[in-house]
Amino acid sequence: MQVAGGAPDSVSILNLLPAICEYSALLLCREVHGLVIRRCLLAVVANGLVDTYCKCGSTVVARKVFDRLAGSRDGVSWGTMIAGYVYNSRYRDALELFQESRRLNVKLNRVSVVSALSAAAETADLDMGMSIHSYAVEEGVYFDVAVKTALVTMYAKCGEMEKAELLFDGIQKRDIIAWSAMVSAFVQTGCPRKAISLFQEMQMDGIRPNRVTLVSVLPACADLPDLNLGKSIHCFALKSKPDRVLDVSLGTALVAMYAKCGSFRSARTLFDGLLHKDVVTWNALINGYAQAGEAEKALQVFHQLQSIGQHPDSCTMVGVLPACALLNAIREGACMHGMVIKYGFESDLHVKNATIDMYAKCGDLPSSETLFLETKFYEDVISWNTMIAGYMHNGQASEAIATFHQMTSENIEPNLVSVVSVLPATGYLAALKEGLALHSYVIRLGFESHVPVGNCLIDMYSKCGKLDYACNFFNQMMYKDIVSWNVMLAGYALHGEAESAISLFSQVRDSGIEVDALTYLGALSACRHAGSVTEGKKIFESMRNNHRLEPHLEHYACMVDLLGRAGQLDDALSLIYTMPLAPDAAVWGALLGACKMHSNIRMGEIALENLSRLEPGNAAQYVVLSNIYAHVGRWTDARKLRAAMSLTGLNKTPGCSWVEIKNAYHAFIVGDQSHPQYESMRNLWNDLQAEMEKMGHVPDTTSVLQNVEEEEKEFFLDTHSERLAISFALLNTEAGTEIQIIKNLRVCGDCHTVTKLVSRITNRRIIVRDSSRFHHFENGICSCRDFW
């Protein structure tokens, strides 16, 4: 038009603007702006420019044009600028502009109201949303379908589903957008069933779903999952497209649906056949694999994405980081972190938290901590929860608890996940006071009726030695899932309460709840602790016969242990030889333990041969066999084995015991003499030892590893970590106080006997939780029936 000579008129410019928008041609927009800038700008042209600048991504210049309009601004100018901010995700700016219009008493039209509402929805700013709602009512734009639809979405995104539903029900003539908005609201608030029934209701109302409706309802099929409905939507989508070419969003939603329904072959075929794909489509496949635990596949697709030169986005990284964590692939994970930095996704919270989690799961806590300490993320509850879970994943239970406390002192409100993450730490440490405090906290937050939280509480109480509290809580739970039954069963097993466990097991079988492999493991391990061979065999058989559950390695290890302890070593060995899975170290270890108990050298050697193949670095098994040799007097063999161990540099995991005194944890490692109170502890122990000798106790040194003189062996026994912890506790608590010790390994035979005697001499109740179970010592007796 310039070739023609004259300056372009307003109409030509207005006609040109939509094309500029379509191509996001910012430079062209500036040029047009330059042409009109010296003239008296008509509001209609200025509004067009504001819109075009926003669509080209430049809200700053758009705002300048808007500001320059000053007095000649009309309702459309305000609506355009607010909508422009929303278009560019500058929701706070949109809301501020809305508030400014209120201060200036400008009358806004329905477009401005709709845009402002969507900004309030995106920022989940309920107060703001409600004030826009009142404004809409005052100004009489409230009866508009678009305004009502925007209100429905705003309330849904602010978590006010009841209000959203009420408003939706009140819309007289619902259009397809209103229906789709409500379907989407149900999907996003985790109500897939409601979404699907609304989707069906809409069709009965005579409204034919469009592309957006289908894309909105597909995640509901994935969440349920309902593969058949997903497939029928796929057919519907193809039928309504004569060329059968799916658009990117619909293709992506379908890929995600198939992947989440576990139908990876369909997901892959569809994905490969899609004509239009973007990075989100790739993410759907990558995340589908990652969430199903198919980490290698996820990474494989990621590398394929890179090989075609497509750049990942932040969601891609959120998919691949957990895949690295799953594979414990720290190097790959660190490369992903590098990529996050390269592409500038560091400021994305999802990415940051996934990176923190990846490092923690791969055992690199310092890297997690460094990322976490970057202040900006310090305010996010998920970052805190990730850190708590990360500490727990690495066995740092006291760090997990400390982090939880720090979080509350920083005024970050813990949520359900925080509680579920920190409760296992209190169980791990048997930190009852902490556990009780958390329980009251749970009640205050109103989380007590939440099933996973309740399950954690049962587990915590039983691990803290309070089986009665665990039972009471379990019995009063309104809703239980299979996990509730499983943790209760495991609690009975941990406390050696086989009868209660077996009766609970038959209750759950009769209750109609579907039992799983862990239910069986709980029941079997209760039988193991009680030595109930017949019952255990029956349960093991019914696993396959009645529930079609294939026993896992853990079940076999448990059965071998049960049979072996009962002296049925041949049956145990033939079970190992006939099992369909390749026996692992736990299975052979159970046999070895039983061989020690019954001094069976022939079988012990078979077990050790297999163990040294499976776990060449683990010394514990060698110790057991050398103990068997020593026990039957084959000293030369015992010595040879120990010499071979020291040559190959095998190390035994050092024993460690903890005790809680006045809210502080004290840890003792075997042989540690560095404690400030060591002298007094030693003296106290010598006195106890003299008493024990008077009672006729002769130390059983067969569990001592070192090849030394008998007297020295006794000294080594005396430095076993549980004895250090017990003497420390005796020194630092009032007479008569109960003592609770936790140990990382199993208690040895002599420590077991000695603890019984100490409980009698000192008149204390002593509870020891070792890696296998609880031992209650009182007045010279121990509650457990299966110990030596």
Place this chain on the structure above:
DNA sequence: TTAGGGTTAG
């Protein structure tokens, strides 16, 4: 100038 949509961390 406007409302609904695909992938996302603990």
